[in-house]
Amino acid sequence: MSADDGEIRTLIERWAEAVHRGDMAGVLADHSDDIVMFDVPPPYEGARGIDAYRETWPPFFEWQSKGARFEIVSLDITAGEDIAFAHALLRCGIEKELADNPDNRLRLTVGLRKEEGRWLVAHEHHSFPDSSV
Template sequence: MNDTTAETEIRSLIERWAAAAQTGDLDGIVAGHTADTVMFDVSPPAGGVRGLQAYRDSWGPFLDMSATATAFVFRVTSIEVTAGADVAFAHALLDIGPASALGQDSSPLRLSVGLRKQDGRWLIAHEHHSFARS
């Protein structure tokens, strides 16, 4: 089952998350996540980041780095969503990095998320980032 309303809501959630990362809006980055969210990122720890506060804290180094980069880009280039009544998953590709470096031997960031519907809202319960290596 792929509910088009759910798909639209989830796409919007991921696009808002990326827009918040683009502008350094930490509250916007964490807004669409569950309290027990789990994230596996490109950087350590290998066991993942668990819980909303740990997820929030994990963004500090990235936001510091991106704030100093000239014309830093964090944008969604594609999203695919599969949604049921109360659980869903999505995967997306993102361009990420200084605008001058994109397209020059750069690899897109791969994003996979697992979502739960809570109190009528879709929230990200699991987030995973990776880079495709050529």
């Protein structure tokens, strides 16, 4: 594992822990001001910019406070000199949902860029498989 891979792994693991704690400052840390996030719930055109990104989290934190999990199961990273991406699978749900469908995973893709020697998340994409088909 390269130093960049390790830095990115730590950044994403810290972010996931902050999400699970409902720690907004931790969730926003290491994200670019011009982040674009495509998420499971609306807005359909995605959240564009750090302020819009911030606004997406309170409803998730409220849902999660009812006992939901948010745990990284696997995380793979590909890093170049100043651009990187990572993809992960997470257990995300309340205990009943996880018990009813133990193989369901939240899919996460993260795009990063290095600015002034520091990795920043510039893009996030969250999705669940469509189990209705």
